[in-house]
Amino acid sequence: MLSVYWRCVSGVTVTNDGHLLTLSNGSLAIVDVRTSDTANYTCRAENRHGADEIVVSLVVQGTLRFLCHTYDMIWYSKSSQQWLECRIRGG
Numbered sequence: 001m002l003s004v005y006w007r008c009v010s011g012v013t014v015t016n017d018g019h020l021l022t023l024s025n026g027s028l029a030i031v032d033v034r035t036s037d038t039a040n041y042t043c044r045a046e047n048r049h050g051a052d053e054i055v056v057s058l059v060v061q062g063t064l065r066f067l068c069h070t071y072d073m074i075w076y077s078k079s080s081q082q083w084l085e086c087r088i089r090g091g
Contacts (some may be wrong), residue, residue: 002026003046009039028056035060 004026006014014020014028021029026045030037038060044053 001047005044005046007042007044009041030058033060 004022006020006022006028008014008020014022016022019031021031023029026043028041028043038058041056041058042053043056044051
C-alpha cells in the first residue's frame with residue numbers, strides 16, 4: 001500500500017487543517033493560498049519496497065484574478081464528484 005505524506009519547511013507533517021490538505025491521490029492542496037505559503041514542501045512516498053522524497057519549492061507572488069464565468073447556483077449530488085475549471089492569471 002502506498003502512503004504519501006507532505007511536510008512543511010518547518011518539518012511539521014501536513015495534517016489536513018483546512019488550509020493545507022493532502023488529497024486522496026497524494027497531491028498537496030492549499031486552500032486560500034497566500035504569500036506566507038511561499039516555502040519548500042517535502043513530499044514523501046512509502047510502500048513495502050522502500051521510500052523516496054522530493055522537495056518542491058512554492059513561490060506565491062502578487063494577486064490572482066479569475067478569468068471565468070460566475071454562477072448563481074450550482075447543484076450536485078453528494079455522491080458525485082464535480083469539477084469546475086477556471087483560468088487564473090497572476091498579477
